[in-house]
Amino acid sequence: DVVMTQSPLSLPVILGQPxxxxxxSSQSLVFSDGNTYLNWFHQRPGQSPRxxxxxxxxxxxxxxDRFSGSGSGTDFTLKISRVxxxxxxxxxCVQITHWPPYTFGQGTKLEIK
Amino acid sequence: xxxLVESGGDLVKPGGxxxxxxxxxxxxxxxxxxxWVRQAPGKGLEWVGRIKSKAHGLTTDYAAPVKGRFxxxxxxxxxxxxxxxxxxxxxxxxxxxxxTFSAWGQGTLVTVSS
Numbered sequence: 001d002v003v004m005t006q007s008p009l010s011l012p013v014i015l016g017q018p019x020x021x022x023x024x025s026s027q028s029l030v031f032s033d034g035n036t037y038l039n040w041f042h043q044r045p046g047q048s049p050r051x052x053x054x055x056x057x058x059x060x061x062x063x064x065d066r067f068s069g070s071g072s073g074t075d076f077t078l079k080i081s082r083v084x085x086x087x088x089x090x091x092x093c094v095q096i097t098h099w100p101p102y103t104f105g106q107g108t109k110l111e112i113k
Numbered sequence: 114x115x116x117l118v119e120s121g122g123d124l125v126k127p128g129g130x131x132x133x134x135x136x137x138x139x140x141x142x143x144x145x146x147x148x149w150v151r152q153a154p155g156k157g158l159e160w161v162g163r164i165k166s167k168a169h170g171l172t173t174d175y176a177a178p179v180k181g182r183f184x185x186x187x188x189x190x191x192x193x194x195x196x197x198x199x200x201x202x203x204x205x206x207x208x209x210x211x212x213t214f215s216a217w218g219q220g221t222l223v224t225v226s227s
């Protein structure tokens with residue numbers, strides 16, 4: 001199984017400051033069709049997850065442009081250009097290139113410092 | 114509006130069974146591969162399994178901890194996804210979400226305890 005490793009696991013951020021979360025996979029996430037199936041999700045306390053980014057860098061509809069995804073191969077990053085209060089919660093990366101299983105990272109908890 | 118509404122969560126004893134349902138609306142359910150994800154209390158997200166669309170053969174895949182005990186099925190005429198859970202263990206206690214990954218339900222709580 002592909003292992004997804006996120007860092008940091010805890011991320012205290014001052015409002016208005018940038019934030020960055022790393023996600024590394026144990027093997028390349030490039031699929032045979034040339035696409036890389038790496039998604040990012042955000043889960044606010046007490047809510048269901050919401051997808052922010054699909055295929056590394058594509059923002060879902062309604063996702064603010066302060067969120068951006070980048071990376072390739074085994075190394076991926078989610079960046080928030082200026083953290084807002086509504087951004088608190090846990091962020092997960094998930095790979096859906098090599099299945100089964102789809103595998104999630106451990107989660108990164110973002111809090112306001 | 115895309116909606117996924119899970120139901121069927123309950124308190125069940127170890128070794129028992131439960132069937133979860135997920136009613137879908139607002140999108141072409143029959144064309145979507147549907148996924149179950151669970152989240153144990155205070156823990157992260159865990160993929161449970163997936164069923165492909167009829168066009169892709171209705172193939173199912175499962176995570177190792179549930180393989181042989183859980184069965185995913187779908188009724189495209191009712192726009193409904195199911196998760197049949199047998200031989201339940203205490204470690205199956207979690208909120209279960211149905212999802213397409215672009216859309217998520219609100220989750221339903223399954224508690225396995227004596």
